[in-house]
């Protein structure tokens with residue numbers, strides 16, 4: 001069975017640099033033999049997490065769809081924008097909803113035992129490094145094996161060519177290396 005991956009970005013905007021980076025990671029994962037579902041969180045609109053809302057109505061429809069995709073996957077690829085040295089509210093909110101268990105469901109089923117590969121693109125000089133530091137800590141604390149390797153693309157507004165490829169071959173190679181590792185580690189864990 002091929003490794004299954006859900007790929008998503010913490011940015012929903014049309015021209016997102018992180019969506020561009022995610023697309024390259026998705027292509028690399030497919031080339032490495034994985035089955036990838038690339039999603040846009042804009043198509044999973046969910047309210048701010050609210051415990052009263054959850055008690056009253058359960059987990060909202062799109063949060064549940066997102067959670068089920070994660071539960072069904074072996075691994076995730078996340079391209080996260082850096083907002084105020086942390087992650088976007090969109091991404092945090094989606095993770096918060098997906099971390100909630102329905103009655104009878106195992107706790108953290110969407111995250112526990114999953115493998116994650118992290119990427120970030122920023123016009124800034126350190127490429128979203130601080131945001132990934134927070135994301136790594138967050139995912140690790142809910143049972144996800146976050147690979148130590150990660151990709152940060154600095155000056156990302158100048159990093160892509162017109163075809164959406166990274167101009168710097170070393171950066172492109174780092175995406176492919178990270179993704180191959182995600183696919184390999186997830187396959188090894190599945191067979192362990």
Ligand SMILES: Cc1cc2nc3c(=O)[nH]c(=O)nc-3n(C[C@H](O)[C@H](O)[C@H](O)COP(=O)(O)O)c2cc1C
Nearest residue numbers: 011016017018019081082083084085122123124128
């Ligand atoms: C609310 C907000 C906070 C931001 N904070 C940071 C930051 O701390 N570090 C950084 O490198 N860029 C920061 N930026 C700039 C983003 O990196 C830039 O807008 C980037 O293009 C967002 O990712 P996207 O292109 O995938 O949407 C911030 C942008 C916004 C909207």
